[in-house]
Amino acid sequence: MRTRTRTALAAVPLALALTALTACGAGSPAAEPDTTDWDALTHDELVERAQEEGTVTVYAFTSRIAQVEAAFEAEYPGIDVVASDISSTELITRLASEHAAGSATADVAYVSDAPVVVTELLADGVLVPYVPPRVAGALPEEYRSPLVANRLSTKVLMYNEEAYPDGSPVQNLWALTEPEWAGKVVLVDPNVRGDYLDLATELSLRADEMAAAYEEHTGEALVLDEGVEDAGLQFLADLYANDAVLVDDTDTVNAAVGATGQAAPPVGFTSYSDRRDNEDEGWALQVAAGVAPSPGIAFPAQIGVTADAANPAAARLLADFLMGDDSGTGGPGFEPFYVAGDYPTRTDVEAPADAVSLDELGAWEIDPEASAARRGDVADFLLTVQ
Known part of the structure; x- marks a missing residue:
């Protein structure tokens, strides 16, 4: 017996949502461009700005974001995390629609489905990249660009x-x-x-x-x-x-x-x-x-800051937190993902002891752009x- 569901993801490109909703936001005043050199800020300066904002909204494709929320609020008292756990398919559609309409949206997205994220959300300016300077040196290029990834799922x-x-x-x-x-x-x-x-x-x-x-x-x-x-x-x-x-x-x-x-x-x-x-x-x-x-x-679990983030400092601080601390296991920010079957992208984070290695597993790592070109x-x- 087979469940038959005929909703074709590739048949309704996000471009349609963006086009249809552009008129809704046409009368909204243009936001001032963000000229902050985020990479030049020290960690303490980023924390100070984030605490001034006091909140950060995240859309995430995993229920484990609730554990991240609790750990982040314990680490940074005074910054409230508002987390939504939704599938990547819904997450991508929501971000695109909210961006096109000029309505309130998340500050940061934690998302899979890299072929759509890279070729549509990133290409259309819905998300902007941010690689926390603290961990950049421990990330291979393919996990820093075009968006940072903290693990492979x-x-x-x-x-x-x-x-x-x-x-x-x-x-x-x-x-x-x-x-x-x-x-x-x-x-x-x-x-x-x-x-x-x-x-x-x-x-x-x-x-x-x-x-x-x-x-x-x-x-x-x-x-x-x-x-x-x-x-x-x-x-x-x-x-x-x-x-x-x-x-x-x-x-x-x-x-x-x-x-x-x-x-x-x-x-x-x-x-x-x-x-x-x-x-x-x-x-x-x-x-x-x-x-x-x-x-x-x-495939990569990617982190992007929204172009329309109301709390851009807190968004980047949460992105930094999701990448894990300087310990060998990634600490509280990475703890929910430090399990067999999730593969840290940072070279200085050890794999869980009971995990089958990527080489032993034999899974194919996807190429987001090649996949995007073929999946329709x-x-x-x-x-x-x-």
Whole structure:
């Protein structure tokens, strides 16, 4: 059984929202340009300005922002954090709409779905970059620009380790298209969630690797169906034809895959870091590391200051806090993300001891611009096979 949701993310570009709403803000007075040299401020000077502002509003794609809020307010008494936990898809649309309308918006955004963030929000001036000078030297260039990222998150294949104590029951993605896994692969509909569309897009971009994995799995060269352009899209078509279960959110994936007491549970694509909730939720989630050609994707969790920030100093102070302190684990600001399955971008922050390394995991790191150029076609293709 498959849940059918026909909302195509790529079919309604943010440019339409910006165009439609521009008139709403046309009569608003232009804001004075911010000429502050933020990089020249000392940390103490930034704190002083932020305390004068007294508040900061953040839109974040993770519920863990509540822990960041509490830690930040403890570190900087007198600065109130107003946090909204919403999906990246909704977050991006809201930021674009509020910017176009000239209405009140967040001061800072913590967001995934880098292909849209970089090519639309950043390109359209909704977000502006800020790399905290304190940590710039410990960040590789790809995590400083075009927006700073404090970690890599994932969408990868997960399984139930209680039911499969000897390791992943899947060693090759193409196995998921076979009768053994019919109706037993769960994922969020890629046309509902941007990070899952990024996953689907990466499968297409890595078509050569997908074709090689097919031949490795079956001993035969892959033959594409008529109208299917590449091996990644063929995999998606075959996966859907094998009754992949499409749902609306990752909690549903996690519960279906991870719930204990199942004799033959499904597998699913979700966030490796969600394994942190195993004890609280009664799950037995584990990551399927080393699956050929890859278990999924790794992508940046990015931080941007809004161009219209009412509290620009506090926004930058919160961005600095999210990057972690000078300790080896990142301290209170990074603690919610210091778990197996989240990969620190700073070279001076150690990986959690129980984490599978990125190399062992084998996840593909996405290229936001390449993904942005391809994902509209992938979204359209998926609508033809659902």
